Amino acid sequence: MTNTNDVDGKAALDALLATQPTRTLYGADAAASGRAALEAAGLDIAALEQRIAKGGRPRLDGYLPGVGERAPRVNVSIPPTLEQLLDQRISATGQSKSEVVRDALEAYLTPTFLR
Secondary structure, three states, X not given: OOOHHHHHHHHHHHHHHHOOOOOOOXXXXXXXXXXXXXXXXXXXXXXXXXXXXXXOOOOOOOOOOOOOOOOOOOOOOOOHHHHHHHXXXXXXXOOOHHHHHHHHHHHHHHHHHHO
């Protein structure tokens, strides 16, 4: 049996993929393509543009920061072997380093707080 959310998700994905260019875009063409992709994903473009004009993108947790606020940052040193594993994960998933590290921290720390 098909889950309704899966159907809705597929429709949203199909709409998003339909907006993807078949060639590299630059300037106004790239901006228009990005705007179309965001609209296809269901985002309110006017609200997003207004928020950006007021001081940047929303923070990672969805909280809208004040002007000049930034998301907390953590700098860590890692051994070369861990860096190689991180690079392998990035290559395999297409995620950024930040995304992989955030996912790993959330997976590691979340069960601790649920006890």
